[in-house]
Amino acid sequence: MSGTDRRARHPRRGRAPGGQAVQPAREVAYRVLRAVEADDAYANLLLPAEIERAGLAPGDAALATELTYGTLRGRGMYDAIIALASGRAPDAIDAGVLDAIRLGAHQLLATRVASHAAVNEAVALARRASGQGAGGFANAVLRRISRDTPGQWRDAIVAAARSDDEALGSTTSHPVWVVRALRRALAAEGRASELDELLAADNASPAVTMIALPDLAEPGEPRTPFSPLGFRAPAGDPEPLVRASGGARRVQDEGSQLVALALARLEPSRMGERWLDLCAGPGGKTALLAAEARTVGARLEANEVVPARAGLVRRALETVPGTVDVHERDGRALARENAGAFDRILVDAPCTGLGALRRRPEARWRKRPDDVAELVTVQEELLDAAIDALAPGGVVAYVTCSPHLAETTGVVRTIAERWGEAIELLDAPAALQAVARQPLDLGARADLPVAQLWPHRHGTDAMFLALIRRR
Structure with missing residues (x-):
């Protein structure tokens, strides 16, 4: 097999300044997250094209899919955690750096990815997005996040919320206005008590x-x-x-x-x-x-x-x-x-x-x-x-x-x-x-x-x- 063929089947890892490698699945997930945020791209349309372009093997494709959709579904909760861990409002953080931290937070709190890999590669992505200082900031935030369990962070979000609906919206990653709209729609059928089930279903990966x-x-x-x-x-x-x-x-x-x-x-x-x-x-x-x-x-x-x-x-x-x-x-x-x-x-x-x-x-x-x-x-x-x-x-x-x-x-x-x-x-x-x-x-x-x-x-x-x- 030629060198060109080997590169096509085994894509090189992306490299941040300083030579730190980024695993291909995380690279693909990050590109899709950035396109969704910056260009209003649709993840369900862009992700398959990015997976094909990167030549990902089935296992890496599955990981890229989980990282992309998991980060998008959990964004509201991760932003609340990032705000507590960093002392900054998410909209005060550079958008490219914020997406890298969101991706790292998802891996730390909702997957079995090793903590050091989640942190190191998110830091590399943040550094690539906005320089050395951004990498140090991302490192500090993610290491702070890694010290507490998902349950502890959930309790912290609830304690910091200004209302019950804000707490529910943050912990289930739904904007408050969406939570209220869904509750009203269920109540029209006399079934407002199903709200928690509905919010959980929104965050579950659906069968194809x-x-x-x-x-x-x-x-x-x-x-x-x-x-x-x-x-x-x-x-x-x-x-x-x-x-x-x-x-x-x-x-x-x-x-x-x-x-x-x-x-x-x-x-x-x-x-x-x-x-x-x-x-x-x-x-x-x-x-x-x-x-x-x-x-x-x-x-x-x-x-x-x-x-x-x-x-x-x-x-x-x-x-x-x-x-x-x-x-x-x-x-x-x-x-x-x-x-x-x-x-x-x-x-x-x-x-x-x-x-x-x-x-x-x-x-x-x-x-x-x-x-x-x-x-x-x-x-x-x-x-x-x-x-x-x-x-x-x-x-x-x-x-x-x-x-x-x-x-x-x-x-x-x-x-x-x-x-x-x-x-x-x-x-x-x-x-x-x-x-x-x-x-x-x-x-x-x-x-x-x-x-x-x-x-x-x-x-x-x-x-x-x-x-x-x-x-």
């Missing part, structure tokens, strides 16, 4: 769930409990299974499968029906709807306003025979221009993403309470336009990957008041139960027939579903 597109592949084993198309991925990287099936088997959350099936199988479809996925990116639900439409002779169109995400939609549809027109328009304008044209419309609206924090942990740090009002305006406008685009008797599924009441029942109430007798709210819980393999424990809401899935209760993302018929 896959879908077998109908009439194109058969589900593998073990099957998922609820979706008739779902199954658990085998151990390791699921990508070889996806490639071997030509994309007919692919990764998709079980909750996403269920809400799309609830619309597609709500009632028998007529040949020639027109279906629309109004906010289609990145295309997982679109591919499922396309496969379902193909089996019943319906015609699906899709729309995605962001060109890069529209490209992902087209790629997701490559597996499904037939043609799906993918538009790149503002969904509100597209729907208004097609008044009365569609029989079924999916509005998978842009939202805070608070329902997918276990898979996209960085989302909890990116959104602010002020973002909700702006998103709600867009959600209402999209749903309003979608109803306008329905043919008489047509149905729209309003879906968000968020349980926040403003983005869910708040939007539905507003639209119901605006349209009055012209629309009918259908029984969304019954529609989900009809497609599920076994009964779903869905919380009852006295005033609205809507459905909310939960990570802690169903093992899915927290998908919300409302079904609205135009009379």
